[in-house]
Structure formats: structure tokens, C-alpha cells
Amino acid sequence: xxxxxxxxxxxxxxxxxxxxxGAQPPSFPQQKAPxxxxxxxxxxxxxxxxxxxxxxxxxxxxxxxLITRHRDVRAVLDDPRFSxxxxxxxxxxxxxxxxxxxxxGTFPRLDGAEHLRYRRxxxxxxTGRRAEELRPRIEQIVDARLDLMEASGGPxxxxxxxxxxxxxxxxxxxxxVPAEDSPLxxxxxxxxxxxxxxxxxxxxxxxxxxxxxxGVVAAKEKQPDDDxxxxxxxxxxxxxxxxxxxxxxxxxxLLAAGHHTTATMIGTGTMLLLxxxxxxxxLRADPKLIPGAVDELLRHxxxxxxxxxxxxxxxxxxxxxxxxxxEGVVCQLATxxxxxxxxxxxxxxxxxxxxxxxxxxxxGPHQCPGQSLARVELQVTLARLINRLPGLRLAVPAADVxxxxxxxxxxxxxxxxxxx
Numbered sequence: 001x002x003x004x005x006x007x008x009x010x011x012x013x014x015x016x017x018x019x020x021x022g023a024q025p026p027s028f029p030q031q032k033a034p035x036x037x038x039x040x041x042x043x044x045x046x047x048x049x050x051x052x053x054x055x056x057x058x059x060x061x062x063x064x065x066l067i068t069r070h071r072d073v074r075a076v077l078d079d080p081r082f083s084x085x086x087x088x089x090x091x092x093x094x095x096x097x098x099x100x101x102x103x104x105g106t107f108p109r110l111d112g113a114e115h116l117r118y119r120r121x122x123x124x125x126x127t128g129r130r131a132e133e134l135r136p137r138i139e140q141i142v143d144a145r146l147d148l149m150e151a152s153g154g155p156x157x158x159x160x161x162x163x164x165x166x167x168x169x170x171x172x173x174x175x176x177v178p179a180e181d182s183p184l185x186x187x188x189x190x191x192x193x194x195x196x197x198x199x200x201x202x203x204x205x206x207x208x209x210x211x212x213x214x215g216v217v218a219a220k221e222k223q224p225d226d227d228x229x230x231x232x233x234x235x236x237x238x239x240x241x242x243x244x245x246x247x248x249x250x251x252x253x254l255l256a257a258g259h260h261t262t263a264t265m266i267g268t269g270t271m272l273l274l275x276x277x278x279x280x281x282x283l284r285a286d287p288k289l290i291p292g293a294v295d296e297l298l299r300h301x302x303x304x305x306x307x308x309x310x311x312x313x314x315x316x317x318x319x320x321x322x323x324x325x326x327e328g329v330v331c332q333l334a335t336x337x338x339x340x341x342x343x344x345x346x347x348x349x350x351x352x353x354x355x356x357x358x359x360x361x362x363x364g365p366h367q368c369p370g371q372s373l374a375r376v377e378l379q380v381t382l383a384r385l386i387n388r389l390p391g392l393r394l395a396v397p398a399a400d401v402x403x404x405x406x407x408x409x410x411x412x413x414x415x416x417x418x419x420x
Contacts (some may be wrong), residue, residue, distance in 0.1 A: 028056035064092040064328035070339035078364035082310035092328030131372040155395035155419035163266035171258030176227025264412025293351035299358035302334040305411035
């Protein structure tokens with residue numbers, strides 16, 4: 001799950017003891033360069049080269065360290081002295097106004113043994129082997145959506161026709177949620193990730209999702225099936241390790257994480273391939289390149305553009321830099337994935353690149369548990385799309401394709417009109 005979803009009221013800027021009197025650190029996040037929707041803001045590259053632990057001012061008014069190098073981001077995310085607990089009073093928050101903390105107290109915001117306990121409950125459903133077992137079913141889901149696209153004759157919005165329905169259907173089936181519920185979850189999740197939603201709208205969307213899932217959990221308790229919710233009820237609730245409300249919250253987290261970021265990667269990856277016809281031709285000529293190409297897409301178009309926020313619980317030395325206890329940090333995944341020390345010529349999109357060392361899924365104990373499933377979904381969807389529709393192309397000028405731009409930092413196309 002993208003863990004920048006938490007937000008709360010601002011506590012005011014934290015002074016930088018090393019700053020000159022009256023100086024204000026640069027604002028974060030920065031704006032992308034005009035006409036460059038695929039690239040992070042150029043200012044981050046300068047910070048990566050000249051000030052990789054830069055002090056920045058967040059929209060909440062707080063100050064934090066912006067971590068931009070690959071090795072430093074890995075070190076922070078792997079170090080238990082950097083906490084994901086957003087209830088800490090100095091936790092770096094993005095929002096300048098009161099917003100409900102929709103993740104507060106849930107397992108993505110726990111640390112150490114308590115966080116690991118929840119992950120172990122879910123581990124068997126998100127292994128690489130389990131993802132491969134689901135590949136034939138994912139192929140069926142993708143083919144069905146492509147059948148509908150072809151029957152429509154086009155043009156279509158690829159996001160609505162393919163990118164959202166595929167991962168949403170997959171995660172609903174994995175959880176045991178009825179397929180007809182998928183549109184409700186999609187619409188409410190978009191309210192939660194929309195930086196323009198009011199606190200009331202955010203709470204209402206969360207309550208709608210959880211209320212519906214509580215009904216699903218109650219039905220599964222009476223009649224369990226072969227799905228994740230049923231297994232949690234049998235193995236965890238019946239043994240007293242979880243309660244029913246926690247099962248509904250876990251299901252909600254997996255639904256939210258399981259469809260939006262993957263959907264935006266399908267859309268953004270498709271557009272990037274269409275804008276790079278040589279790379280697209282290489283994939284059509286050699287399907288064996290698809291798995292590596294998916295990792296290159298994940299590296300080059302990191303969905304979490306804002307980053308992963310943490311709070312230091314002790315003084316931590318990172319090379320010559322010391323992060324003081326109580327300092328907030330923002331791990332900038334998109335910039336780490338463009339680090340020239342790790343990825344030569346990092347701004348170049350190359351489907352033959354060995355990109356598996358990227359940090360698109362995070363790193364360390366909080367690394368995305370669904371990454372194997374997301375990779376298979378992307379591999380199947382992109383491979384079948386580009387081969388079923390060899391004439392696929394944008395139906396509008398590239399400059400007219402809207403991208404997500406808000407404080408949650410989910411990067412990707414919002415709508416993708418295509419024809420063939």
C-alpha cells in the first residue's frame with residue numbers, strides 16, 4: 001500500500017538549526033517540468049547530486065529530510081530506527097489542513113514484531129508461486145476485457161476499459177469479494193486518494209468501503225470459501241488472533257493497494273510504450289523481454305512519486321550524514337530509481353535493461369507484499385494488449401493525456417483515450 005495515505009493536522013514548521021536566520025528550506029513536492037510528464041521534477045536530480053539529505057518544507061509546514069539516492073533510501077527503509085508509525089507527533093505529514101488518518105493503527109503503520117505478525121498472516125497468498133498459479137486466471141480476465149474493447153470498435157478510455165477492471169477483479173477474487181462490488185470499491189478508493197477530497201468525503205468513503213466489507217466478512221463467516229477472507233476467519237479470528245473488524249480493514253487495505261497503483265502502471269506503461277515505438281517493437285518481436293520490461297516500467301515510472309515517509313527514533317548515521325532522533329525523512333523512490341550510480345543513463349527507457357534492483361515497491365520490512373502479483377498482472381496485461389491490438393495508438397495528442405497530480409503522489413495517467 002502506498003504509505004503516504006496518512007495525513008493529519010499540521011503541527012507547524014520545525015526549525016532547521018543549520019539554516020541561516022530567516023532562511024526557508026525549499027518546498028516539497030516540486031512541480032514537474034512542462035511537457036515532461038514521464039520524468040520526476042528536475043530539481044530532485046540536482047538535490048541528488050549536490051544535497052542528497054536536503055532539508056525541505058512539506059505542505060503541512062513541517063520540515064523533513066528528502067532522501068534521494070538509491071543506497072540511502074534502501075538504508076532508511078531497512079533500518080528499524082526509522083519508524084512508519086504516523087501517530088508520532090513529529091511524523092512528517094503532507095497535508096496543510098486536518099485530514100482523517102485513514103491508515104492510523106493499521107498494519108502498514110506498525111513497526112517491528114507487530115507489523116511482521118500481520119504480514120505473516122498474508123504471506124502465503126502473495127508469494128511468487130501463488131502469483132504464477134493465478135496467471136491463467138489473470139489471462140482469462142484480461143482476454144475478456146480485450147474482447148469487450150474489440151467489440152466496441154474504439155476509441156475507449158483504456159483506464160476504464162482495461163487498466164482498472166483487471167487488477168480490481170483479480171484482488172476481489174483473491175479476497176472472496178463479489179465481482180459486482182468492484183465498482184463501489186474503485187469509486188470510493190479514488191475519493192480516498194484524491195488530494196482534493198474534504199475530510200467529510202474521505203471519512204464517508206472509508207466508512208462505505210469498511211461497512212460493505214464487514215457485510216462480506218459476516219457472510220463468509222457463515223459460509224467460508226476458498227479465499228483469503230475465509231482463511232483469515234478460520235485461521236485467525238476463530239483462534240482469537242484477529243477480530244472480524246480487523247479482517248475487514250485488512251481486506252480494505254489490500255483492495256486499495258491491489259488495484260489503483262497497478263491500474264495506473266498499466267495505463268502509464270501503455271502510454272510510455274506508444275511514445276517509444278522502438279521499444280514497443282522490441283517487445284512484440286521478443287515476448288521473453290516482457291518480464292524485464294515490466295521492471296523497467298516500474299523503475300522508470302515509479303507510481304509513488306512522493307515517497308515513503310518515516311520518523312527517526314534515534315540518531316542514525318548515513319555515511320557522513322546524521323539524521324537526528326525526531327527528524328522526519330521522505331524517501332524519494334522515483335529519484336532513487338533514476339540514480340545514475342545504479343542505473344546508467346537513468347532517464348532512458350530501455351526494455352532490455354536489468355532493472356530488478358529498483359525500489360518501486362519500497363524496500364525492507366514494509367516492502368509491498370503484493371509485488372509478485374502486481375508483476376504478473378502487468379506482464380499479462382501489457383503482453384496481451386500490445387499483441388491483440390497491433391494498431392493500438394493514442395486517440396488524442398500525448399500532451400492532452402491527463403495525469404494524476406495531488407499530494408498522495410500517485411503518478412500515472414488518469415485517462416488514456418486509445419484506438420486501434
